Amino acid sequence: MSAPRFHLVADRRAIIDRRAVGERLAQADRNARGAILKAGLADGRREIARRLSQEPARGRTAAASMAYLADQIVRLSFDAASGALGDPNESIALVGLGGTGRGEMAPYSDVDLLFLVPKGAHGTLAPLVEATLYLLWQMDWKVGHAIRDADEVLASSAEDISVRTAFMESRWIWGDQSLFEQTRQRFDKDFLEKQDRDFVAAKMAERDERHRRMGDSRYLVEPNVKDGKGGLRDLQTLRWIAKQALAVESNSGFVEKCIFSEAEYRRFERAERFFWAVRCHLHFAAGRHEERLGFDYQRQIAQRMHYSERPGKSAVERFMHFYFLQAKAVGDLTGVFLAQLDDRLGARGRRFALPTFRRRPSKLNGFCLDRGRLSVPGDDFLAEKPVRLIELFALAAREGLEVHPKAMRLAARDARLVDRVRDDPQANALFLEVLTCKNHPDVVLRWMNEAGVFGRFVPDFGRVVAQMQFDMYHHYTVDEHTIRAIGLLAAIERGELAKDHPLSTALFRQLGSRRVLYVAVLLHDIAKGRGGDHSEIGAEIALELCPRFGLDAAETETVAWLVRNHLLMSRTAQRRDISDPTTIADFAEAVQSPERLRLLLMLTVVDTRAVGPGTWNDWKRRLLRQLYDSAEERLRLGHKQRGRSERIALRQQELREELDWPPATWKAHARRLPESYWLAEPLAWQKSNALQIANAEARIGDLEPSVIAEDEPELAATRISIFSPDRVGLFYRISAGLASAGASIIDARIHTSRDGMALDNLLVHNSQRLAYADRRLRNRLVRAVEKAITSENLPLPPSAGPLEPRSAAFHIAPSVIVAPRASNRTTVVEVNARDRSGLLARLALAIHTEGHQVHSAHIATYGERAVDTFYLTNAQGRKLTAEEAEKLRAALLGAAAEATSERDAA
Structure with a gap:
């Protein structure tokens, strides 16, 4: 060279x-x-x-x-x-x-x-x-x-x-x-x-291990340009194998040796040129060796490479969309290459392997098997009858077969012909068979997507292929997120995730129409990137597509409702007080039927889990289960034997048996706590609270606050429980104390006893979003809260530290929504702002300064965005007046803007 x-x-x-x-x-x-x-x-x-x-x-x-x-x-x-x-x-x-x-x-x-x-x-x-x-x-x-x-x-x-x-x-x-x-x-x-087949096998194994290490997806929203799946190293691996096994000396040799067609070679060259440009820009932007295309560099490189905005799509989203299209091209070319390698060496490059292999099918309808993989008898087989482009994948799903790379290559070549059968009932029935296949539909749908058949057959899905969601919450492109969600749904139906999702697994057997759920999962994000509310636009798309897929009018209506409301359950569970009767009443009124509730729960579960690693946890499971149970009870009306009062009585009886206290002691404890407490907290927390209260009151005459910190490993968080004489600004003091110790509050349940004592349960985690497993660190949190509560003067608000470069890549304008009718006895205020240290304490200070009282707080984070919801009353214990609400809204916006200004100054 x-x-x-x-x-x-x-x-x-x-x-x-x-x-x-x-x-x-x-x-x-x-x-x-x-x-x-x-x-x-x-x-x-x-x-x-x-x-x-x-x-x-x-x-x-x-x-x-x-x-x-x-x-x-x-x-x-x-x-x-x-x-x-x-x-x-x-x-x-x-x-x-x-x-x-x-x-x-x-x-x-x-x-x-x-x-x-x-x-x-x-x-x-x-x-x-x-x-x-x-x-x-x-x-x-x-x-x-x-x-x-x-x-x-x-x-x-x-x-x-x-x-x-x-x-x-x-x-x-x-x-x-x-x-x-x-x-x-x-x-x-x-x-x-x-020829050295051991070299080929070793390089393929090395590639697979590298993919696994890098996340095993070419659609990660912060990809590694060099080593990620679909990146430069994959192209280099093809070159190394071709040089060793097929005597290819240069890129042009791929055409000379008939490995790639001229068009495929141009795709190879285009991808390589693009990735080298991105990699060089990335190094210059970072000023060092950097291969991960993080959010903090994506905007810069989009600007450097002269991408511009288009309606509904920012410049950075257009840049990343093209990036993922090139990564997809690398995957397509790898399949073509492996097909040639397989034919010439007689070795199996098992890239397209289903997790299971069942049996030799008895009927292939003209298709054939090539060394156990589904293939086609001739180069024009698919083009002769375009419905076969769908049938190929339906057969693979039905029989549990791999699709041969040769068939994949021909499917990609002829994908445009699927336009002719888009409205064909047989083709749509075959597509629905793939989508609703119980055994690994995600694998087959991913093949369809890589061949370009999926996006051609469902053009609205084609618009989200390689579509990036430019935020720190979503880990994958829209198409990859959707396909993963479908795979998770099938795994739940097979019973493989019963330990993680016992309720969803049980409910699957009760569904009236399972295909409604699969189609809703397919369509829930299909309108991303079009501008406007993707849920509303997606519902309109569902009304058009479902009849084409063969769904009847009732199924179509249900799918459209699910797509329109696919965020309703998660937002209600994470942003609202689900022990408040009004929250449950409003949610049940929106859902209207037990069947919709079951469908919505399962759609919410797979949508949340498919966002990426770490987005699903036991805390979200617990919130969704509590919301589901409460809503089902209300929807079924007399079909359940227990109402609100009966549920409270049952919980009190369970706790009484756990504590084994004398009757008088128990009655005093049960009488002093409000109804909402018995519905809001898990039994284990209520037992811990009861023992904490008893220990605190055993110290005769001691009115010092009692603060404990306990690890909650299943929730990946630490629970801070405070029992203290209530005082003005208590929630702000607690928030400021925890912020000073570096803890982030992820949920807060605030209760006031009938004798004027505060009993608060808060969940916190550290800067790595993990629990405080070390006892010494938990003790540090306890001391920080005790100091903040007992201090004669109000603690100073924590400073807003500098943002991480990744977070700084996003601009989020703070907003405040006041919902006076979301609760019968409190005013609900929701604040949307950039997530950063000390935000909650600053918001709590603004609420305290305006003279209002926090009854519960619910903190949700979506990557760089924080959504904090407060249930408030004024100093007289009543809902906020319109004037008070407007003044508070301005104060909260000011608190968020003040933190942003400090960060910019830093």
Whole structure:
């Protein structure tokens, strides 16, 4: 492989003038040489950055320029070291490996060098190698290096696939060129002139492990450009395997060897050019070696690459949409490549493997099996009858078969023909069969999506393919999120998630129409990225699509209702007081039937869980279960034997049996607490509260607050329980104390006993959104709260610290919604703002300053967004008047804006 070339000598010298830098090095003393080289490297990077800013799509040119710059720096360092040591007589070759060898380097990539020496010359040449490396390290350059002779290179290549891969792309940079060429000839003869299936298998296994480590999805919203699934490394892996197994020497060789068609080769080139441009821009934006395309860089790079806004889509969303389309193209090309590899080597590249393999099907309707995988008998089989484009995947789902990569390639080629059968009842029935298949529909739908058939058959779904949701809450693109949700639904139906979702698993058997639920999951986010309310627009789409799929009028109406209301249950559970009768009444009135309630629960569960790792937890499970039980009770009316008062009595009886207190003691405890307490808190918390109260009151005459902190591992949080004489501003004091200790409140239940004592239960977690497992840290929280409560003066509000760079990429304008009729006895106020430290305490201070009392607080976070809901009364214990509500609204907006200003100033 030759070094990168430039059209004009001036082009090279503008990056680095090796002769001029060499003359400065010759005149400088030893201590100044490193600084000269470092300045040359920095100047060269600046020139490459300037050129890339003028032609932002030419990432490969920037990568070649960087490799040229690295070559010159290495040569200058070697010459300076050699001259200082008096030019040792032994020969030595400086060889670039990996990206350095390919002549493609991102601006802050590591340099990978091999110091190739004659046999037995290691000791003689060690001082020269060390002196060269010393100069390179003085530039703060990370240098991967090895010192080997030719025999060692061959032996290491035989033993270690990564060494062989690196030397496969080796390139002479400086020194004894003949030594390198002799070694390279021996390497090619030993390794590249024969097919090595073990190498192919090892590289595929290495790729699979890398994918698993990076999240195993090419649709992660913060992808790794280099190592992520669908990224540059996947293209490089194809090149390595093709070179080893199929004697492909360059990208154009993919066409010459009939591995890719001309159109497929153009897709390969387009993806590689794009990813190199993104990677180089990312390095320059970060000013360091950075491969993860985080939110904090996406806006910058979208701007650098001249993406502009369109109606309903920001510039960054358009940029990331194109990114994921290229990642999808890499996946498609990998399938095509594996099909060719399979045919030529007779080896199975099992990329498209279903988790199960059932039996040999008795009827294939013209399709065939190729080594156990579903395939087609000829290249025109699908085009002859376009309904087969859907039937291919329906058969795979029905029989539990893999789809052969050859069939995938032909399906992708002929995908546009599915337009002809979009309204065909048979095609729609086959599609519905795939969608509602109990056994892994997500796997087959993902194949349909990768082939382009899914988005063609359902054009509204095609609009969300590779559609990014630019926020810190969603982990995947819209299409990947949807397909994962469908897979989770099928897993619940199979009973595989009964431990995590026992209620949903049980309810599946009670559904009147399971296909309603599957179609609703498919359509719930289908209108994302169109502007406006995606739930309302999605419901309109459902009214059009469901009849086409074969659903009757009643099923269509239910699907549309579910899509319109798919966020209702999660928002009610997380943002409202579900022990408040008005909350349950309003929710039940919206749902209207037990069947809708069952469907909505399961849609909410899979939608939440498919957002990404860590979004589903036991706290959300508990809230949804409580809301479901309360709403079902109200909807079923007389069909349940227990009403509100009966439920309270039952809970009190359960707690009484747990405590085994004397009757008089128990009656006093039960009488002092309000009804809402018995409905709001779990039995285990109520028992802990009762013991805490008893212990506190055993201290005769001691009115000091009692604060305990207990780990709640199932909730991934810590419970803080406070029993204290009630006082004005108590909730603010507690919030400020916890904020000062670095804790974030995720839920707060505030109760006032009939004798004027406060009993508050709060859930908190640390900055990593985990529980405080260490007892010492929990004790620190207790001391912070005690200090805040007992302090004579009101604690100062916590300062809003600087935002993390990822969070700073988003702009969220604070908003305050006052809902006077959401509760019978309190005013409900919802605040939407950027999530940041100290926000809740600042909002609580604003409420206290206005003279109002907090009865419960419910804190929900969605990535960078916080939604805090408060149930309030005024100083007289009544709902807020219109004037009071307006003044409070202004104060809360001011509190959020004040924190934002502090952050900007910081």
